[in-house]
Amino acid sequence: MKELMLGNKALARGLYEAGVCFVSSYPGTPSTEITEEIVKYDEIYCEWAPNEKVAMESAFGASLAGRRAFCGQKHVGLNVAADPLFTMSYTGVNAGLVVVVADDAGMHSSQNEQDSRYYARAAKVPMLEPSDSAEAYEFAKLAYEISEQFDTPVIIKMCTRVAHSQSVVETGERTEHKKDYEKNIAKYVMMPGNAKKRHPVVEERTKNLKKYSEETPINKIEFTTDEIGIITASTCCQYVKEVFGDSASVLKLGMTYPLPEQMIKNFAAKVKKLYVVEELDDVIESYVKSLGIAVEGKNILPVIDEFSQNLIAKAFGKPVPSGISLEDEIPARPPVMCAGCPHRGLFYSLKKNKCIVLGDIGCYTLGAVPPLSTIEMTLCMGASIGATHGFNKMLGAESEGKTVAVIGDSTFMHSGMTGLANVAYNQSNSTVIILDNSITGMTGHQQNPTTGYNIKGDPAGKINLEALCKAMGINRVRTVDPYNLKECDAAIKEELSAPEPSVIISRRPCALLKHVKHKPPLKVDTEKCIGCKSCMKIGCPAISMDGKKARVDSTQCVGCEVCSQLCPKKAFVSTGGEQA
Amino acid sequence: METKNIIIVGVGGQGSLLASKILGHIFLSEGYDVKVSEVHGMSQRGGSVITYVKYGDKVYSPIVDKGEADFLVSFEILETARWLEYLKPDGQIVSNTQQIDPMPVITGAAKYPENLVEKIRAKGFKIDAPDCLELARKAGSPKAVNIVLLGRLSHYFDIKEEVWQDALKKNVPPKFLELNQKAFELGKNAGAE
Numbered sequence A: 001m002k003e004l005m006l007g008n009k010a011l012a013r014g015l016y017e018a019g020v021c022f023v024s025s026y027p028g029t030p031s032t033e034i035t036e037e038i039v040k041y042d043e044i045y046c047e048w049a050p051n052e053k054v055a056m057e058s059a060f061g062a063s064l065a066g067r068r069a070f071c072g073q074k075h076v077g078l079n080v081a082a083d084p085l086f087t088m089s090y091t092g093v094n095a096g097l098v099v100v101v102a103d104d105a106g107m108h109s110s111q112n113e114q115d116s117r118y119y120a121r122a123a124k125v126p127m128l129e130p131s132d133s134a135e136a137y138e139f140a141k142l143a144y145e146i147s148e149q150f151d152t153p154v155i156i157k158m159c160t161r162v163a164h165s166q167s168v169v170e171t172g173e174r175t176e177h178k179k180d181y182e183k184n185i186a187k188y189v190m191m192p193g194n195a196k197k198r199h200p201v202v203e204e205r206t207k208n209l210k211k212y213s214e215e216t217p218i219n220k221i222e223f224t225t226d227e228i229g230i231i232t233a234s235t236c237c238q239y240v241k242e243v244f245g246d247s248a249s250v251l252k253l254g255m256t257y258p259l260p261e262q263m264i265k266n267f268a269a270k271v272k273k274l275y276v277v278e279e280l281d282d283v284i285e286s287y288v289k290s291l292g293i294a295v296e297g298k299n300i301l302p303v304i305d306e307f308s309q310n311l312i313a314k315a316f317g318k319p320v321p322s323g324i325s326l327e328d329e330i331p332a333r334p335p336v337m338c339a340g341c342p343h344r345g346l347f348y349s350l351k352k353n354k355c356i357v358l359g360d361i362g363c364y365t366l367g368a369v370p371p372l373s374t375i376e377m378t379l380c381m382g383a384s385i386g387a388t389h390g391f392n393k394m395l396g397a398e399s400e401g402k403t404v405a406v407i408g409d410s411t412f413m414h415s416g417m418t419g420l421a422n423v424a425y426n427q428s429n430s431t432v433i434i435l436d437n438s439i440t441g442m443t444g445h446q447q448n449p450t451t452g453y454n455i456k457g458d459p460a461g462k463i464n465l466e467a468l469c470k471a472m473g474i475n476r477v478r479t480v481d482p483y484n485l486k487e488c489d490a491a492i493k494e495e496l497s498a499p500e501p502s503v504i505i506s507r508r509p510c511a512l513l514k515h516v517k518h519k520p521p522l523k524v525d526t527e528k529c530i531g532c533k534s535c536m537k538i539g540c541p542a543i544s545m546d547g548k549k550a551r552v553d554s555t556q557c558v559g560c561e562v563c564s565q566l567c568p569k570k571a572f573v574s575t576g577g578e579q580a
Numbered sequence B: 001m002e003t004k005n006i007i008i009v010g011v012g013g014q015g016s017l018l019a020s021k022i023l024g025h026i027f028l029s030e031g032y033d034v035k036v037s038e039v040h041g042m043s044q045r046g047g048s049v050i051t052y053v054k055y056g057d058k059v060y061s062p063i064v065d066k067g068e069a070d071f072l073v074s075f076e077i078l079e080t081a082r083w084l085e086y087l088k089p090d091g092q093i094v095s096n097t098q099q100i101d102p103m104p105v106i107t108g109a110a111k112y113p114e115n116l117v118e119k120i121r122a123k124g125f126k127i128d129a130p131d132c133l134e135l136a137r138k139a140g141s142p143k144a145v146n147i148v149l150l151g152r153l154s155h156y157f158d159i160k161e162e163v164w165q166d167a168l169k170k171n172v173p174p175k176f177l178e179l180n181q182k183a184f185e186l187g188k189n190a191g192a193e
Helices: A007-017 A032-038 A052-064 A075-091 A117-123 A133-150 A192-215 A236-244 A261-270 A283-290 A309-315 A343-352 A363-368 A383-395 A409-425 A465-471 A485-497 A534-538 B016-029 B077-082 B116-122 B132-139 B142-154 B161-171 B174-189
Strands: A002-006 A022-025 A045-048 A069-074 A097-103 A154-159 A165-170 A219-222 A228-233 A249-253 A255-257 A273-277 A356-358 A375-377 A403-408 A431-436 A476-480 A502-507 A522-524 A543-546 A549-552 A572-574 B004-011 B033-037 B048-056 B069-074 B087-095 B126-128
Touching: A002 A007, A002 A133, A002 B016, A007 A032, A007 A097, A007 A133, A007 A154, A007 A165, A022 A032, A022 A052, A032 A045, A032 A069, A052 A069, A052 A075, A052 A097, A069 A075, A075 A097, A075 A117, A075 A192, A097 A133, A117 A154, A117 A255, A117 A283, A133 A154, A133 A165, A133 A192, A165 B016, A192 A261, A219 A261, A228 A236, A228 A261, A228 A283, A236 A249, A236 A273, A236 A309, A249 A261, A261 A283, A273 A283, A343 A363, A343 A403, A343 A431, A343 A485, A343 A534, A356 A383, A363 A375, A363 A403, A375 A383, A383 A403, A383 A409, A383 A431, A403 A409, A403 A485, A409 A431, A409 A465, A431 A465, A431 A485, A465 A476, A465 A502, A476 A485, A485 A502, A522 A549, A534 A543, B004 B016, B004 B077, B016 B033, B016 B048, B016 B142, B016 B161, B069 B077, B069 B142, B077 B087, B077 B116, B087 B142, B116 B126, B132 B142, B132 B174, B142 B161, B142 B174, B161 B174
Parallel strands: A022 A045, A022 A069, A069 A097, A097 A154, A228 A249, A228 A273, A356 A375, A356 A403, A403 A431, A431 A502, A476 A502, B004 B069, B069 B087, B087 B126
Antiparallel strands: A002 A165, A165 B033, A219 A249, A522 A572, A543 A549, B004 B048, B033 B048
């Protein structure tokens, strides 16, 4: 059946048809929907793991057991899972094992735009790169054949524009591929004596994969002219076709590690001028140059940001359409914490107490933008706690009384626990605030080990954050409601002045969760409002100034009443109408 | 047929993903090759968002670049102005007149420009700008703005009414179907200027 499918959904369909039995992932834009689509297939066991490393190891275990397995993550997630990946390259697999890494050139929703193609070469694992949904579907199935034929994990590299674009896919039927588990210490126990014997196997495999790369139909030459030849892969294939049509010959690479040396040489020999068009780093271009072939690429194309058809056309000196805009200055519209976001009240209290806030990855990173402008550092998942520990160890009393780590519930489960273990073990006088909104928010509401529900929404194991922190050796653990500013203020003051490590759990579910009941929206009593703008300090998108008076947007307000607590004239009143 | 480009712009969370999904299904059922490109993650938290819908005999790039769009469909008038340069000079705008203050306006760091519809028209663009929020409320929910817009947009396409209705049925939950059908109807009949 022909269907319009998101790249991630098409990939999930390919996994299903390939007979995958086990999926374990951690959410991360732009990879999340692969796993969210997989959960709809009853034949597949599917879970959210606490982090990518655990997900990768679990998928490895499932492969070892003889069942085709999958693990998906965003680019920075693969950094977390890199440890098992590199040695899985040595052990190889039992049943097929495929890993997706989704890059985010342009950083639509990421903290860096690293190029994950280096991982394939570094771990000596083959990599496939689809350029649209149909290929995502097709490559997912092919990846399992390669994995089992060559006894290796296979990486499929997605990017935002392939993962989050819909195009037409024709689907087929599921086939089953189960193997038996066999004890094999020499293959699966990677201690030095065994690993030394496995490394040559890896090198031999790479040689064989190079041959495969020369022959596979997913690396193909579309020869139309000898004037210009372009080597390209992933979403760039689409831009190149759009710009050049048949006016350039194209070597389209579906397999980008290992690269097909002979095919590249043959293609280069046939064209007068050779280019590589690739997003981010010069991975393919460097390889072509290493073969002694004259080629252009990053001398005319950027290593920064994602590409588009106009960007490529311009780089090749072709005319591009230009649009017309207004003379008016158009104010920026940066993302903001939603109206009723439980993080807002807590951040206001931190700002009021002039805290140094070291942050983490999640919606609450928005605590760094005006008017809250409170977070002073965000690095990677879990870094808030480690960084606060180091910061306090060096500055001592100077910082201990005002520095806090803020981290979400899911991020704490992902890699905050080990940071807290260090605080408890090496006793830094640090205060950690866990923003428990009972969900993984930024990636679109995924369950995690603290929510009590699994990926299907069924009841599951639930980790008690208070008990966990206490068990780790933190004596001072308290819980506050972030809608209550007085309570937040008192907790922050007391825990920062306490002479020992402490944890504050700021608990209130995400305002966007469907099961959360809201109060009716507020409105401003314009008789009482004196236009002092106290309520504007919290940066709520539902409050604006209408002349000299505050105004509440009733379509956004969820009646959280954080603004009411700041109003000196009690000008915010409930509309008492139907629920927003 | 040469590829036609539609951009759908708005404020993260306004429902542009559903609108692009419905359009994608309609063009596919009309026998075209289709690509739709979306934005997920951080910018969906109240930021400026853009979704691309492209259809034709063969579509390559999933994105629409500056000066390439045949239609600009907008949930909010400031966003219409922001993405204006993506439209072809003879392109058609279908825009909600609703204003949602972005944070720099809320904090007083910037001013919301005035008379945007008039200014856009003065640039020679064709703009059809009904108050979709009001029409959505009339249909029963302010959240139906996306379907009001689709109803308005349907006016510019030579596609049978049943195709739109069928796409609605397939893409909205049954309990909201009637509401959305009403929203579509109100949008469709909002007088074009």
